[in-house]
Amino acid sequence: MSNVLIVAEQHAGALRKATLHAVAAGRALAARTGGKLHLALLGAGVKALGAELAKHGAEVHVAEAPVLEKPLAEAHAPVIAALAKAAGVAYVGAAATAYGKDVLPRAAALLEAGMATEVLGFGGEGAAVTFRRPMWAGNVLAEVEIATAVKAFTVRPTEFPASAPDGAGVVHDAPVAVDAGALQTKHVSFEEVKSARPELTEARVVVSGGRGTKGDFKPVEALADAIGAAVGATRAAVDAGWVPNDCQVGQTGKIVAPELYVAAGISGAIQHLAGMKGSKVIVAINKDAEAPVFQIADYGLVGDLFKVLPELGEKVRSR
Amino acid sequence: MPLKILVTAKRVEDPESKIKVKPDGSGIVTEGVNYKVNPFDEIAVEEALRLKEKHGGEVVVASIGGDKSVTEIRAALAMGADRGVLVRHEGALDPVVVSAILAKLCEAEKPDLVILGKQSIDDDQNQAGQYLAARLGRPQATFASKKESLESEVETRKEPGLKLSADGKSLAVVREVDGGIETIEVRLPAVVTTDLRLNKPRFASLPGIMKAKKKPVQELAAASLGVDLVPKVVVKKLAEPPARKGGVKVADVEELWKKLHEEAKVL
Numbered sequence: 001m002s003n004v005l006i007v008a009e010q011h012a013g014a015l016r017k018a019t020l021h022a023v024a025a026g027r028a029l030a031a032r033t034g035g036k037l038h039l040a041l042l043g044a045g046v047k048a049l050g051a052e053l054a055k056h057g058a059e060v061h062v063a064e065a066p067v068l069e070k071p072l073a074e075a076h077a078p079v080i081a082a083l084a085k086a087a088g089v090a091y092v093g094a095a096a097t098a099y100g101k102d103v104l105p106r107a108a109a110l111l112e113a114g115m116a117t118e119v120l121g122f123g124g125e126g127a128a129v130t131f132r133r134p135m136w137a138g139n140v141l142a143e144v145e146i147a148t149a150v151k152a153f154t155v156r157p158t159e160f161p162a163s164a165p166d167g168a169g170v171v172h173d174a175p176v177a178v179d180a181g182a183l184q185t186k187h188v189s190f191e192e193v194k195s196a197r198p199e200l201t202e203a204r205v206v207v208s209g210g211r212g213t214k215g216d217f218k219p220v221e222a223l224a225d226a227i228g229a230a231v232g233a234t235r236a237a238v239d240a241g242w243v244p245n246d247c248q249v250g251q252t253g254k255i256v257a258p259e260l261y262v263a264a265g266i267s268g269a270i271q272h273l274a275g276m277k278g279s280k281v282i283v284a285i286n287k288d289a290e291a292p293v294f295q296i297a298d299y300g301l302v303g304d305l306f307k308v309l310p311e312l313g314e315k316v317r318s319r
Numbered sequence: 320m321p322l323k324i325l326v327t328a329k330r331v332e333d334p335e336s337k338i339k340v341k342p343d344g345s346g347i348v349t350e351g352v353n354y355k356v357n358p359f360d361e362i363a364v365e366e367a368l369r370l371k372e373k374h375g376g377e378v379v380v381a382s383i384g385g386d387k388s389v390t391e392i393r394a395a396l397a398m399g400a401d402r403g404v405l406v407r408h409e410g411a412l413d414p415v416v417v418s419a420i421l422a423k424l425c426e427a428e429k430p431d432l433v434i435l436g437k438q439s440i441d442d443d444q445n446q447a448g449q450y451l452a453a454r455l456g457r458p459q460a461t462f463a464s465k466k467e468s469l470e471s472e473v474e475t476r477k478e479p480g481l482k483l484s485a486d487g488k489s490l491a492v493v494r495e496v497d498g499g500i501e502t503i504e505v506r507l508p509a510v511v512t513t514d515l516r517l518n519k520p521r522f523a524s525l526p527g528i529m530k531a532k533k534k535p536v537q538e539l540a541a542a543s544l545g546v547d548l549v550p551k552v553v554v555k556k557l558a559e560p561p562a563r564k565g566g567v568k569v570a571d572v573e574e575l576w577k578k579l580h581e582e583a584k585v586l
Contacts (some may be wrong), residue, residue, distance in 0.1 A: 105450055190502075193500075
């Protein structure tokens with residue numbers, strides 16, 4: 001058994017970008033195991049997305065039912081487990097998004113599968129594939145083996161370049177055997193934070209603010225908009241209610257690896273660095289010359305972000 | 320409606336410690352490292368205490384490990400938990416084994432609610448709660464948070480973020496997910512995992528610390544529980560990530576712009 005199943009994720013009628021990174025990871029894993037790549041898509045009214053997924057050249061299983069409309073782990077996990085068994089896969093993975101992290105472990109438990117969270121890469125081949133993953137807020141990289149017949153994992157999207165459509169796969173309708181009446185979980189509401197800015201985990205440039213903004217994110221946002229960048233934040237900024245939770249970059253928030261990360265008024269706590277030290281270029285702007293963030297920055301400017309960010313924005317606009 | 324709540328208090332390296340890998344990659348260097356309760360478990364204990372303060376009931380804190388884990392149980396008892404359970408187990412654990420042990424504890428304790436930290440800051444696996452819920456055949460509510468900020472009045476008043484229904488049979492949970500905030504309702508018994516902004520854990524008071532010394536801590540041998548204790552997720556080797564090469568300080572925005580535009584070519 002060497003087949004790989006990747007669970008896709010959709011929201012508001014579109015595939016999540018993270019899914020395409022997970023598909024690429026699935027393909028890389030299947031190349032090592034010598035197996036076939038299968039994709040699963042769960043939801044209601046998602047058949048068209050199934051066809052879109054099939055362009056990535058795999059067998060796509062669409063599980064379509066009203067009970068799957070909301071991403072409830074209690075409903076999705078058993079469908080994923082049943083699909084995995086039916087397709088005879090030995091590996092079940094997903095992107096390490098909030099959905100993947102919520103649902104996949106429950107599906108893994110149903111499959112009696114050990115699981116590796118937030119995989120950065122694979123090693124080995126055939127039946128002896130290993131998983132590389134971060135521990136202790138990314139201060140340690142671990143090479144991990146999973147000793148169960150079925151192995152589950154989530155992947156860090158930034159470590160696998162997104163899959164491009166390059167083939168013609170097949171779409172199957174997957175049976176859904178979930179009794180909606182027996183569910184013990186109910187979806188009540190989803191308050192979406194809509195932004196015209198690029199998605200934090202996909203943006204080429206991220207401008208991020210921390211305690212040094214003292215609650216005023218306008219300079220951060222203005223610079224982000226001058227560049228066309230996403231806005232990020234530290235835990236402190238989100239805890240204080242200055243920006244939505246969706247902006248948090250860090251060990252337990254979003255992990256980003258943009259071409260450029262501008263850290264403004266951010267001291268550089270270990271947990272924050274865990275979320276951004278994969279960035280290609282890091283710029284730090286802080287009044288405190290001793291701030292730990294300067295140790296990781298490629299370019300550090302000791303100064304007042306309220307002066308520096310607008311000046312930098314001017315340079316960007318007039319280039 | 321009084322609630323019986325089971326919480327976990329995992330012993331982990333202090334998150335502020337500098338973690339170094341042993342030269343042979345067999346483990347991390349533990350000399351000079353401080354240990355404490357997993358910060359997400361502290362949030363779990365705090366939430367359980369708030370629910371008990373509001374609705375009545377009992378908070379039982381469990382930890383799996385050796386002798387030293389009693390320290391973490393006592394820390395939770397000092398915050399206000401009622402009694403502890405130490406499941407003695409030396410050697411490696413993984414979420415498969417942890418969830419199996421916790422499921423056995425649930426068989427005996429029959430809690431209305433289990434609250435765990437969403438992940439422990441050592442292995443960062445973020446699986447135990449979800450596995451446990453699946454094993455119990457019960458609903459899960461992960462990454463529990465609340466809408467009000469940690470600087471808000473609601474937080475200062477120590478209101479629980481988890482909201483028990485009027486009939487005491489279900490819990491409304493606000494969750495931090497991608498793109499926003501989701502609210503779900505789970506019927507009890509259920510498993511909840513905590514996220515950062517669910518609450519600010521209280522510091523143990525001196526009277527609390529004194530009382531904790533007298534609170535009962537039951538000890539069980541993991542081997543006596545009749546579960547498979549062999550980890551299924553096995554760490555073969557550890558390594559430190561490649562270090563970023565050092566950077567430079569620039570004097571002003573003019574210089575920064577030159578670097579970004581001409582040297583790094585990112586803007």
